[in-house]
Amino acid sequence: xxxxxxxxxxxxxxxxxxxxxxxxxxxxxxxxxxxxxxxxxxxxxxxxxxxxxxxxxxxxxxxxxxxxxxxxxxxxxxxxxxxxxxxxxxxxxxxxxxxxxxxxxxxxxxxxxxxxxxxxxxxxxxxxxxxxxxxxxxxxxxxxxxxxxxxxxxxxxxxxxxxxxxxxxxxxxxxxxxxxxxxxxxxxxxxxxxxxxxxxxxxxxxxxxxxxxxxxxxxxxxxxxxxxxxxxxxxxxxxxxxxxxxxxxxxxxxxxxxxxxxxxxxxxxxxxxxxxxxxxxxxxxxxxxxxxxxxxxxxxxxxxxxxxxxxxxxxxxxxxxxxxxxxxxxxxxxxxxxxxxxxxxxxxxxxxxxxxxxxxxxxxxxxxxxxxxxxxxxxxxxxxxxxxxxxxxxxxxxxxxx
Amino acid sequence: xxxxxxxxxxxxxxxxxxxxxxxxxxxxxxxxxxxxxxxxxxxxxxxxxxxxxxxxxxxxxxxxxxxxxxxxxxxxxxxxxxxxxxxxxxxxxxxxxxxxxxxxxxxxxxxxxxxxxxxxxxxxxxxxxxxxxxxxxxxxxxxxxxxxxxxxxxxxxxxxxxxxxxxxxxxxxxxxxxxxxxxxxxxxxxxxxxxxxxxxxxxxxxxxxxxxxxxxxxxxxxxxxxxxxxxxxxxxxxxxxxxxxxxxxxxxxxxxxxxxxxxxxxxxxxxxxxxxxxxxxxxxxxxxxxxxxxxxxxxxxxxxxxxxxxxxxxxxxxxxxxxxxxxxxxxxxxxxxxxxxxxxxxxxxxxxxxxxxxxxxxxxxxxxxxxxxxxxxxxxxxxxxxxxxxxxxxxxxxxxxxxxxxxxxxxxxxxxxx
Numbered sequence: 075x076x077x078x079x080x081x082x083x084x085x086x087x088x089x090x091x092x093x094x095x096x097x098x099x100x101x102x103x104x105x106x107x108x109x110x111x112x113x114x115x116x117x118x119x120x121x122x123x124x125x126x127x128x129x130x131x132x133x134x135x136x137x138x139x140x141x142x143x144x145x146x147x148x149x150x151x152x153x154x155x156x157x158x159x160x161x162x163x164x165x166x167x168x169x170x171x172x173x174x175x176x177x178x179x180x181x182x183x184x185x186x187x188x189x190x191x192x193x194x195x196x197x198x199x200x201x202x203x204x205x206x207x208x209x210x211x212x213x214x215x216x217x218x219x220x221x222x223x224x225x226x227x228x229x230x231x232x233x234x235x236x237x238x239x240x241x242x243x244x245x246x247x248x249x250x251x252x253x254x255x256x257x258x259x260x261x262x263x264x265x266x267x268x269x270x271x272x273x274x275x276x277x278x279x280x281x282x283x284x285x286x287x288x289x290x291x292x293x294x295x296x297x298x299x300x301x302x303x304x305x306x307x308x309x310x311x312x313x314x315x316x317x318x319x320x321x322x323x324x325x326x327x328x329x330x331x332x333x334x335x336x337x338x339x340x341x342x343x344x345x346x347x348x349x350x351x352x353x354x355x356x357x358x359x360x361x362x363x364x365x366x367x368x369x370x371x372x373x374x375x376x377x378x379x380x381x382x383x384x385x386x387x388x389x390x391x392x393x394x395x396x397x398x399x400x401x402x403x404x405x406x407x408x409x410x411x412x413x414x415x416x417x418x419x420x421x422x423x424x425x426x427x428x429x430x431x432x433x434x435x436x437x438x439x440x441x442x443x444x445x446x447x448x449x450x451x452x453x454x455x456x457x458x459x460x461x462x463x464x465x466x467x468x469x470x471x472x473x474x475x476x
Numbered sequence: 477x478x479x480x481x482x483x484x485x486x487x488x489x490x491x492x493x494x495x496x497x498x499x500x501x502x503x504x505x506x507x508x509x510x511x512x513x514x515x516x517x518x519x520x521x522x523x524x525x526x527x528x529x530x531x532x533x534x535x536x537x538x539x540x541x542x543x544x545x546x547x548x549x550x551x552x553x554x555x556x557x558x559x560x561x562x563x564x565x566x567x568x569x570x571x572x573x574x575x576x577x578x579x580x581x582x583x584x585x586x587x588x589x590x591x592x593x594x595x596x597x598x599x600x601x602x603x604x605x606x607x608x609x610x611x612x613x614x615x616x617x618x619x620x621x622x623x624x625x626x627x628x629x630x631x632x633x634x635x636x637x638x639x640x641x642x643x644x645x646x647x648x649x650x651x652x653x654x655x656x657x658x659x660x661x662x663x664x665x666x667x668x669x670x671x672x673x674x675x676x677x678x679x680x681x682x683x684x685x686x687x688x689x690x691x692x693x694x695x696x697x698x699x700x701x702x703x704x705x706x707x708x709x710x711x712x713x714x715x716x717x718x719x720x721x722x723x724x725x726x727x728x729x730x731x732x733x734x735x736x737x738x739x740x741x742x743x744x745x746x747x748x749x750x751x752x753x754x755x756x757x758x759x760x761x762x763x764x765x766x767x768x769x770x771x772x773x774x775x776x777x778x779x780x781x782x783x784x785x786x787x788x789x790x791x792x793x794x795x796x797x798x799x800x801x802x803x804x805x806x807x808x809x810x811x812x813x814x815x816x817x818x819x820x821x822x823x824x825x826x827x828x829x830x831x832x833x834x835x836x837x838x839x840x841x842x843x844x845x846x847x848x849x850x851x852x853x854x855x856x857x858x859x860x861x862x863x864x865x866x867x868x869x870x871x872x873x874x875x876x877x878x879x880x881x882x883x884x885x886x887x888x889x890x891x892x893x894x
Contacts, residue, residue: 123702124698140697220803223807231652233643237715241640241651242639256842260844287658323633326630387621397633399709410619411687431688431690432686
């Protein structure tokens with residue numbers, strides 16, 4: 075997979091997770107990715123935990139490493155005239171620009187899509203932002219919490235008697251990175267015939283709203299505003315909840331009659347099948363529901379997670395463990411598949427990185443690569459590719475252009 | 477809505493879609509929205525369960541319960557539907573006929589099903605040497621869990637997502653939707669589009685598979701990395717953050733109304749105090765530094781709650797955003813359709829379905845300037861495109877088509893099992 079886009083040039087002028095991940099996904103397929111970072115400080119993602127040995131360091135963020143492995147780093151401030159000219163030169167040579175400036179910022183610098191594509195008609199620009207390039211909220215400030223909230227993902231997450239909570243991690247950012255990579259590849263596919271590129275507006279809010287699943291149709295089709303129910307799934311799956319085991323938690327679901335029968339047999343209550351199936355087409359009475367929940371809970375409370383998981387899968391019941399990062403790292407399945415890839419970092423030693431889950435027959439997984447140190451490619455790109463002299467480089471450096 | 481597919485970027489791509497439920501259908505719907513011709517191959521007897529899920533009314537008294545499920549409508553827009561029994565020799569032949577003129581085959585059965593049907597990659601390349609095949613089993617095609625069954629509602633437990641979601645003093649919590657499903661769908665489309673680039677350059681097809689579990693762990697990487705780098709199992713944070721404070725969901729005027737506020741830095745904190753008219757907080761030396769605010773966020777949250785409870789969530793959002801503070805309402809489903817931003821950007825796409833009428837659905841995850849894409853037709857009725865695909869695309873005559881129906885190789889409504 076890491077040779078598929080070998081002739082493709084990507085300029086990653088984004089700051090933050092979404093744009094970086096988007097460019098990283100193109101880089102994984104072999105594209106050359108030049109990351110353009112603010113001089114001195116670099117991409118603010120460099121300041122995000124976790125760090126090697128827990129020591130905050132501009133080159134020591136594991137998240138930055140994961141998002142920028144295999145890229146080259148340039149420093150450049152496109153807000154002044156000299157920086158702008160260099161930016162234009164870099165773009166003229168690129169197939170794809172990934173950027174996450176505040177909406178309208180590039181336009182105000184004279185670097186609008188129309189201006190940038192004037193001499194490069196096949197040019198594709200992925201513009202990633204919180205709320206999109208236009209619309210009433212486009213200038214609003216946001217982050218993962220705000221996107222979770224406004225998109226509607228957060229309200230139904232959590233418990234009815236407490237405040238809503240977002241899902242863990244930087245979900246809106248990462249999925250927006252994926253959306254950006256998809257959009258870039260689609261635009262590249264389209265330009266093969268049309269010859270022209272385009273600008274893509276990736277609003278993290280709208281990507282997040284793609285993950286609402288049945289929250290929307292429950293309301294539009296049935297008038298139900300999905301509320302918080304802990305881990306209990308309100309419709310559509312008739313049986314889905316999380317239960318405590320002796321040493322952790324499990325999620326139990328069942329969709330078919332066969333699965334329910336196996337589940338009830340596993341927990342030693344085959345008689346529950348009748349209660350459940352006879353009530354299925356109508357609402358299940360609260361009392362019967364409680365019996366069901368109590369019976370499953372009582373049985374699982376006596377089991378070890380690992381054993382209960384294996385037994386349920388042996389019986390073809392779609393159950394899952396609730397794994398922590400530690401569980402995942404030690405999981406026999408993930409380890410046998412080689413999911414975690416080791417990288418020997420030149421400065422910090424060994425680190426294990428998660429993969430993507432993608433397998434291509436006949437091709438080994440692309441090996442992980444370290445992230446670039448800030449501005450490591452300045453000399454190579456600016457001098458050798460753009461022909462900037464030593465003297466000019468020094469001037470650009472002292473003027474904080476690069 | 478009413479998007480013309482002829483100018484869309486994937487207009488020359490034909491996809492044979494063997495997916496069910498949500499992960500695979502999300503992938504093929506996105507491809508259809510980008511112009512691909514997606515042909516859903518549906519079972520004749522055990523049809524996709526989501527066809528029945530969450531109809532606008534009871535399903536008991538309707539003639540076509542299999543066409544009324546909103547779960548199906550939301551994830552299968554702009555696709556074609558044919559019914560075909562792949563377990564029959566004739567059905568298998570017809571599928572291979574379709575594959576021979578297709579670019580992509582995608583399936584999300586559990587790992588062994590395609591082998592049982594003798595429709596593995598080896599079988600497909602015989603009729604289409606450069607076919608791109610994507611399989612998306614929950615746990616991948618190798619390893620001890622390869623044949624295990626799972627749905628997105630449970631799978632997130634094995635990605636770390638549930639463990640990271642919830643309150644610090646409470647149990648893990650499932651998300652409000654099956655996030656691994658659209659997550660896997662996106663990974664699938666990404667890989668397929670990359671494989672199309674490869675085919676364009678080398679003429680070669682690709683056989684690919686995605687472990688839905690692993691794909692999703694890959695997008696929750698920061699907490700996994702904290703373990704692999706520092707041996708730390710992160711605590712659940714509720715609505716708070718590792719390094720920003722104050723940050724939380726705060727109660728507003730009305731029934732279960734909330735607003736999310738996040739002060740990432742000193743500037744946000746100062747603006748927040750000013751907007752709340754709380755000069756005393758601003759002057760409090762214990763709150764001056766982010767570390768102090770982090771340590772004392774319980775009492776700070778009380779002060780913020782005291783202010784927000786008297787105000788509407790939208791009012792708080794407008795006021796704080798005017799001061800440049802990250803803030804947003806915690807939207808309920810009904811709020812989304814009233815939201816001025818979603819409205820102005822025309823995010824929701826209305827489709828007019830023959831069985832249930834007009835309903836809005838979520839729209840594109842991105843807007844392309846020259847080829848915007850989106851839904852160009854309703855989710856198909858069961859077998860709606862039988863004739864078009866069997867007769868016009870595969871060239872069968874009327875009699876041959878009727879024989880498919882008589883022989884239960886195809887159907888115009890789901891069949892009852894033997």
